[in-house]
Amino acid sequence: MADNPQLQAQLAAIEARFRQRLDDELDTLNDLCAQLHDDPSALRSLRDRLHKLAGSAGTFGYGELGRVARQLEQQAQTQLDAKQPDAAVLTDLSSAGAQLRPLLKRDEQRQAQPQQLDAGISDEDRHRHVGLLIEEDDLASQMTQTLDSFGYQVTRLASPEALHTAAQLDALIIDTSPPGSRLLSHPVFQQAPGQLPPLLIISSLDTFSSRLQAVRAGAVGFFTKPVDLPLLERRLERGFSSQQGGPFRVLIVDDDTELTARYQLVLSNAGIRVDTVSDANLLLDKMHKFIPEVVLMDLNMPEYSGPELAQVIRLDDDWLRVPIVYLSAETNAERQMSALLKAGDDFITKPISDSTLLTTVYARAQRARMVSDALARDSLTGLLKHADIKEQLELEAERAKRSHAPVSVAMIDIDHFKNVNDSYGHACGDNVIRALSNMLRQRLRKVDRLGRYGGEEFVAVLPGCNSDDAYQLLESIREAFNALQFSSGGQQFHCSFSAGISACEADAWADEELLERADRALYRAKQSGRNRLCRDDGVPD
Structure with a gap:
């Protein structure tokens, strides 16, 4: 935000309004000071006014004025807490307005050029580029294949020195098991925090010492062998969650108009969505x-x-x-x-x-x-839970209404899932659920929202997708899932799913109706023979 003329002009306008308000504030303080000896209630009003002035003056560059206002506020509070006010202190307080007016002039003379704000958080999407520093070929190959299927770009590094020439990485995964046990002592990893990408450590030792070493190296994840790759991928995904979820949302609750406007301007220019009350x-x-x-x-x-x-x-x-x-x-x-x-x-x-x-x-x-x-993630699949996917649907529906963009919702249900559990056991049924959740995560876009709605049922929220786009996307996933082969006790079998799709392309429905219509379309798909998609036609059943 530095060197932003528009921002500086907006800040200057807010500061000008605050400066104008200061004159009125000091006049009111003078009136209250004159009433102190005759009107006991004036002391509390004076304290409140001083408190507000102490909080806002420094933010707008009137530092000395704010500090003295705070000292006077504390004196007023002491008198309010006392059983019998001190007449001498009240006399001092009665000159509060006169003390503050000269400070206002001095602060104005001392004020430097308009302050420059720190650079904000970039809204630019990250390139999901992950580096692997792993000597074990099988593990490196398996991890590359898994991360690639989830949409990451993966580069295997031959040595720590390769970090200097590698393209910019968003994360780095290191295996510190022998023979890589001394990797973290390499000078490359002794750099100051922030100069390396986020580290995820793999180790054959699960001890306090190994975890402490990982933390001291700046690790954000620690995994022991054999590595749970879906869990590792979820930790990576969590690291990107702030970018995936869009701008942060901040609500300001304050009665000070100018101060609130300044906070809102500063945060908004850092890419944060702000609302006020x-x-x-x-x-x-x-x-x-x-x-x-x-x-x-x-x-x-x-x-x-x-x-x-x-x-x-x-x-x-x-x-x-x-x-x-x-x-x-x-x-x-x-x-x-x-x-x-x-x-x-x-x-x-x-x-x-x-x-x-x-x-x-x-x-x-x-x-x-x-x-x-x-907290929102389902332990079996890593997808959003029931309540949280509904919340994401609400957010995406609101976003679609603001931008007049389409949004689609799909309800997906594995066909004859009870037969899978009865025939092959619940452990095998869990594998089927994981397989579909992984496939959905692989095939859907990073901006899409995906949750386990309950049991073998899933909900996908597809922002920017109209009904045709959603249908084509889900149809390709349905065909790919049909081709998966599952095995249990030497037996091979296949599974399928049915899905219902609803879309909002002209602010026609609320988010609750989108979900209900997708559910009705799913019911029709199952009634029509399963292993198919049905689109909501917009006409109630």
Whole structure:
């Protein structure tokens, strides 16, 4: 975002509005100061005004003004906590407005050029290029074949030095088993964090020492032999989850208009989708429509507190995973801890620099998405669970409506699956489910969403696909699945699936109707003899 004239112009406009508001704020403070000795309620109003000023002034570059406002706020709070206010302190506070006005002028004279923001997170799609530093030929060949089938570009490296000449890698998989046991001590792996791609370590030893060594080398995954390749691939997939899931979504709950506008501008220019709430009555509706991954919550607002609203959010189990980060000028450690104990996850003290805001939000959102993704995955297939694929359908339907793009939904069910379990056992049935889930993941695009809806039933959400595109894609997968040969106890057999497809190409239906229509089309496919696809015709049965 550095050297972005449009951004700097927008920031300047917000700062100008805040500067204009400062004059009004200081006039109001002067009026409250004049009332201190005659009106006891004026002290609380003065404290609230000083608290808000202490939080916002520094963010807009009025650092000294913000620091003194915080000191005065603490004095006011001490008097509110005291059984009997100190007349001498009240006299000092009565000159608060007069103390702050000169600081405003000094801060204006000291302000440097408009601040440059740190570079944002790029929206550019990653090339999924994985490097293998594995001496065991069989393992390297097997891993290359598996990762290739999942759509990764794989390069086998002959030595650590090859990293210097290899094309840019998005991940690196290293086998530290003998004879590669000393690989991590190579100078290439002693570089500063961030100079190497994410590392996944394979080892023949599963000890605390080997895992600690992997962590110190910067590993994000550790796998022991024999390697569970689907599990390793899922860890790779999780590493790319922030790019797959689209921009992070952040909801700001704050009553300060200019401050909220600045936060929104800074985050938006980093590729983050931002929405705001200033009216608490709209909070839950906004949560359900926007589905934020992080909530930035002001701690003190006129009619309600941040912890109160955080607890209201936490009453809904759907939002237990969403981190809530409090924003406040509060510096008292005890009050901060009290706020965190009431449904909060983190605390950022105002004033907040743009880089701190970006770093905190990005780190929290990334971590939240990774945890949410891990919890959302079915243990057998690694696909999204029932509730989570429905949530993804809701997100993609909303995105399609905003962009006026098509979206299709397919419900897929393995034919006569009970016969497979009865004839060959549940372990063999699990293999059939895994095979179909793997094939779907291999053949569908990375932007598609895929979940295990229940038992042997799957749901695929295909953004940007109309009915014809979805039909052709699923038909090719159906034919490939028919050709797979399964074996159990020396017996060979084949399986098939049926699918129902519905599509929305003109904002015609809500996401719930898309799923219901796909389910009806699946029912027709099964009634028509199975091993086929049926499209929803848009006419209720």
